[in-house]
Structures are given as C-alpha cells and as structure tokens.
Amino acid sequence: MKQVSIIGLGYIGLPTAAMFASHGVKVKGVDVVQEICDIINEGKIHIEEPYLEEIVKQSVLSGMFSASTIVEPSDNFIIAVPTPITREKKADLSYVVKAAESIYPVLKPGNLVILESTVSPRCTEDVLIPVLEKSGLKAGRDFYVAHCPERVLPGKIIYELEHNNKIIGGITEESAIKAKELYSAFVQGEMHLTDATTAELCKLMENTYRDVNIALANELAKICDKLGVNVWDVVKYANKHPRVNLHQPGPGVGGHCLAVDPWFIVEATPELARIIELSRKTNDGMPAYVAQKVAGLVPDRAKVVVLGCTYKPDVDDMRESPVVELIEMLEENYQVEVVDPYIEKYDSNVYEVSNDADLIVLGVNHKQFKNLNFDVLAKIMKTKKILDTRNLFDKHAVTQSGFEYFLLGDGSSTALAEEAVFEVAAAQV
Ligand SMILES: NC(=O)c1ccc[n+]([C@@H]2O[C@H](COP(=O)([O-])OP(=O)(O)OC[C@H]3O[C@@H](n4cnc5c(N)ncnc54)[C@H](O)[C@@H]3O)[C@@H](O)[C@H]2O)c1
Incomplete structure (x- = not known):
C-alpha cells in the first residue's frame, strides 16, 4: 500500500x-x-x-x-x-x-x-x-x-x-x-508537468496577475475621482469589449495570498519587478485614500460606522484585511463602530450601532448589507452620510431616504477630501 x-x-x-x-x-x-x-x-x-x-x-x-x-x-x-x-x-x-x-x-x-x-x-x-x-x-x-x-x-x-x-x-x-x-x-x-522553478513562478504569478489588475482598477478609481467620472460605469462598459476584463476597485487588497505572494517576486528581482511592486503599493495605499475621503466628509471626533472588516465578502477571514487597516486609521480621529456579521467580537446589527452616527462607510460588500433600510437609518443617524467603497448600494434608494451618497471613484467626495487634513503616517495616497 x-x-x-x-x-x-x-x-x-x-x-x-x-x-x-x-x-x-x-x-x-x-x-x-x-x-x-x-x-x-x-x-x-x-x-x-x-x-x-x-x-x-x-x-x-x-x-x-x-x-x-x-x-x-x-x-x-x-x-x-x-x-x-x-x-x-x-x-x-x-x-x-x-x-x-x-x-x-x-x-x-x-x-x-x-x-x-x-x-x-x-x-x-x-x-x-x-x-x-x-x-x-x-x-x-x-x-x-x-x-x-x-x-x-x-x-x-x-x-x-x-x-x-x-x-x-x-x-x-x-x-x-x-x-x-x-x-x-x-x-x-489535468496535471501539467514542468520544472520546479517554473511551478513556483506560476503560482506566484496567478496571484500577482490579480493583484496588478486590482491595482489598475484602483488607479482608475482615483483618475475617475479626479475627472468626475463613475469608475464603476467605466469598468462595466469597458468589459463589454470581448477581450477586456477590468477588475473591480475597492478599499484595498487583503488575504494571505494576493497581498503576500507578489512580494516574493519583488524580493527575488527588485530591480525588475517594477509594475508588481507599484501595484502592491497602490493597493496598500487604498485604506489611506479612503480615510482621506472620510476626513472630507465629517469633522474630528464624529461617529463613524464601518460596515464589514474581513478581506472579502461573506467570509470570516480578516487576514491582511485592508478594512482593518482603515479602521485603525479612523480610530485615531473618530469614534468608530464596526459591524460585521461574520466576526464574533463585532456587532452584527447595523441599526443597533448607528444611533447618532455621522457617517456610514461600507467597507465589505457582505450580502447582509445589500438590503439595508435607509429610511430607518435616516431616522436614527445624526448626519445622513454614506461612503460606499464597493458600489453596493442603490444611489437612488439611499438619496431618496435623505442621505448624501458618496461613492469611491465617481468624484463625489474628491473636492472635500482634497481640502481635508488627515495625518496618516504611512499614507501612500
Ligand atoms: N490556505 C489556503 O487557502 C492556501 C491556498 C493556496 C496555497 N496556500 C499555501 O499553502 C501553505 C500552507 O498554508 P495553510 O493555509 O495550510 O497554513 P496553516 O497555517 O493553515 O497550516 C500550517 C500548519 O503547519 C504547521 N507547521 C508549521 N511548521 C511546521 C513544521 N516544521 N512541522 C510540522 N508542522 C508545521 C502549523 O502548526 C499549522 O498547523 C502556505 O504556503 C500557503 O501560502 C494556502
């Protein structure tokens, strides 16, 4: 045997x-x-x-x-x-x-x-x-x-x-x-036979490919913010091209693979892996970019409710999560509450923690956040503002309930963010 x-x-x-x-x-x-x-x-x-x-x-x-x-x-x-x-x-x-x-x-x-x-x-x-x-x-x-x-x-x-x-x-x-x-x-x-170093690089490049493409989407989101164009529409319509597959932007990249593996290539060939390193830094800079937007929307010591803290939707995994980094940055200036139905130490009820809140930041598009009742939230929050980093909410429904709706990558919060002063030590915005 x-x-x-x-x-x-x-x-x-x-x-x-x-x-x-x-x-x-x-x-x-x-x-x-x-x-x-x-x-x-x-x-x-x-x-x-x-x-x-x-x-x-x-x-x-x-x-x-x-x-x-x-x-x-x-x-x-x-x-x-x-x-x-x-x-x-x-x-x-x-x-x-x-x-x-x-x-x-x-x-x-x-x-x-x-x-x-x-x-x-x-x-x-x-x-x-x-x-x-x-x-x-x-x-x-x-x-x-x-x-x-x-x-x-x-x-x-x-x-x-x-x-x-x-x-x-x-x-x-x-x-x-x-x-x-x-x-x-x-x-x-199928099992594909090759040599060991080729196999090592294949695995690393699978994750690097995705990391670089997300960085491209994040860079596009910043460009769209500047130009006042909706990045989510640009991605959607550009992807109608049969040979284009733009990825989705967001508040950063996490997990134990995408946020880690590209660095192995950078370490091996630092003088050559330029796009790979820049992509990693672009994605690592996204939490600071979002924090900057928050600073434009609410004053210091405001109550900010962050929805989701895992590295991707509908899982309980927080490893290398960019939203965890965002939360740490926000905690330096604001009163922060976190809601995540997958993480035991956090509240799972958005309405329970949003009393007197000034801003909701959607960090992770968990399915539980898809159908929030904005009429209820409008009644209990002090200032009716929402910053959506994942394009999850229906802008029409949100604004009809009396909210100001700010979306990552459509220019809606850019002027405010540029005026704001937000000190983030490692910011690579
Ligand atoms: N988890 C994934 O989804 C995934 C996917 C693809 C590749 N990988 C890769 O697979 C590898 C393993 O990842 P994982 O998620 O299983 O890790 P893990 O942390 O879940 O498990 C590793 C186990 O190894 C044990 N261990 C550590 N040193 C040991 C030693 N000297 N002798 C015996 N046991 C030892 C640890 O106690 C632990 O139980 C990593 O290189 C990871 O990048 C993981």
Whole structure:
C-alpha cells in the first residue's frame, strides 16, 4: 500500500491528507502542535471547511490516517507549512527549512519529497534541497523532489483538490512523473508537468496577475475621482469589449495570498519587478485614500460606522484585511463602530450601532448589507452620510431616504477630501 507523510496539518495539509487517506493511501500527518494532532486522532478537525470533518473521521476510524508530532520514515513526504512575509516584506522560509530538517534524518533512497507551500522563486532548488541533502543523499539521483503549488479556494477545498488542474514541477522529469503518480490517487484535473522553478513562478504569478489588475482598477478609481467620472460605469462598459476584463476597485487588497505572494517576486528581482511592486503599493495605499475621503466628509471626533472588516465578502477571514487597516486609521480621529456579521467580537446589527452616527462607510460588500433600510437609518443617524467603497448600494434608494451618497471613484467626495487634513503616517495616497 502507498504511504505518504504530510508535514503541516492546516488549511492545505489536512484536506490533502484526508483526500489521500480516503483514496487508499496510508497517511501519517505531522504537525508541531500537539493539540492539532490530538484533535485529528479523535476524528475531529481544528479548521472550518465543509465536508472535511466527515472524511477525516472515516479515515481515522479506518486506520488510514493518524497524526503525530514526529516525522517517521515514509515513501513520500509532502510539506504544507506556512510561508508568511516579514514586516520588511521578505519571504519567511523558516517553516520550510524546519520541515525539511525534520525530514532529512529519515530520508531514504527512492523517497519523494513534494513542497506544496507557496514559495519564492528558486526556493525548492536553493533552500529545500540543500537541507534534504544533509541526509548524505543526492537530490535527483538518490531521491525525488517536486514543487506542486496549491490553488484551492477555502470553502470549496475538497471539491477543488480533486477537480482543479495541477502544476507538477519536478527537479527532474522522473521527479515530476513520481509526483504525478502519487497525486493520481485522487486528482481528476489535468496535471501539467514542468520544472520546479517554473511551478513556483506560476503560482506566484496567478496571484500577482490579480493583484496588478486590482491595482489598475484602483488607479482608475482615483483618475475617475479626479475627472468626475463613475469608475464603476467605466469598468462595466469597458468589459463589454470581448477581450477586456477590468477588475473591480475597492478599499484595498487583503488575504494571505494576493497581498503576500507578489512580494516574493519583488524580493527575488527588485530591480525588475517594477509594475508588481507599484501595484502592491497602490493597493496598500487604498485604506489611506479612503480615510482621506472620510476626513472630507465629517469633522474630528464624529461617529463613524464601518460596515464589514474581513478581506472579502461573506467570509470570516480578516487576514491582511485592508478594512482593518482603515479602521485603525479612523480610530485615531473618530469614534468608530464596526459591524460585521461574520466576526464574533463585532456587532452584527447595523441599526443597533448607528444611533447618532455621522457617517456610514461600507467597507465589505457582505450580502447582509445589500438590503439595508435607509429610511430607518435616516431616522436614527445624526448626519445622513454614506461612503460606499464597493458600489453596493442603490444611489437612488439611499438619496431618496435623505442621505448624501458618496461613492469611491465617481468624484463625489474628491473636492472635500482634497481640502481635508488627515495625518496618516504611512499614507501612500
Ligand atoms: N490556505 C489556503 O487557502 C492556501 C491556498 C493556496 C496555497 N496556500 C499555501 O499553502 C501553505 C500552507 O498554508 P495553510 O493555509 O495550510 O497554513 P496553516 O497555517 O493553515 O497550516 C500550517 C500548519 O503547519 C504547521 N507547521 C508549521 N511548521 C511546521 C513544521 N516544521 N512541522 C510540522 N508542522 C508545521 C502549523 O502548526 C499549522 O498547523 C502556505 O504556503 C500557503 O501560502 C494556502
């Protein structure tokens, strides 16, 4: 029977382990956190993901999946540990190094090591392999190595693990073939074989492509603000062109992928990755741009209600959220209340916190905010102003209730913002 050891049992490693175990591959899961191993060995899970708990439970009960803090000998190893960025926007590869250090003492000739973590260009060749070769074995000759990046969407991980296309980057052709054979246990999507560095760059560029395009939309929003044109109309009508796909502007870009991965490329080639770096800075500057607009709309110490604080709609994930940054900026000058139905520490009822408010700022277009009753809000707020950064509200309905409606990227708040003085330390407006 095939066997695999999966190092790192988080959002990627645990579902991957469950998929292998439920498709006839015996899985030893490894995590440095004992509590995570204990939970899994009870057939339970420590993360939120639809359908996962049932598969883990069945796999543990059938004896196909167990977890421990110790790496044991295995035919195959998959590394799925975190790869965050430092405060200086450099890739932190220390988790990958530690994972490799736990593998090399048990590495045997003929083994396959797959790196699934998202990493900087050349990490497989220059960082992973030197640690694994401390075993005395030679990569590509005595054991196989591949980089196979993951691109699943949280909330749909089980489906996408099986059906997404996969890039298999071997350090040799044989390494790629071995990795493909392993994943064939459950992957139904196409598997494209290439080299490890190409695979690394593919993954990084997928997220960079989206980040750069959002930056383009955000730059367009600023241009439209200046020209008094509605950016949302420009995007909508330009996209009627069969070969144009402008993205949506907004108060910034968050999450653990788009706001992180482009920096890995900038770090590797700072003198060349100019558009990529400028895009990152453009998107990182959007919270300050929105804060500047708020300063034009209400005086210091006004009561500002921010709707939503996650990094995208209808999820409970606040990692790298630009709205969290916006809230921190606003808290320096205003009395800020946050409403987010997905985050426990915040109120979920817009009407309860909007009493005597001076301004509502729509930060995240959660579905719960779509049909607000503006007549009710008009009665309880002190000043009837709304700043919509996502083009969620119907301008007609809002203004009919007596509100002044300001939209990001249509010029409605620009003159006021330009007059306002708002000190933001790291503002890159
Ligand atoms: N979560 C996603 O949606 C997603 C999507 C695509 C790619 N990725 C990438 O996959 C990688 C893993 O991400 P994640 O979301 O699963 O992270 P995670 O934080 O959810 O899980 C990582 C796990 O690794 C464990 N760990 C850390 N160091 C370890 C070590 N030396 N040995 C054993 N276990 C160790 C941690 O305790 C944690 O449980 C990252 O590189 C990420 O960028 C994530």
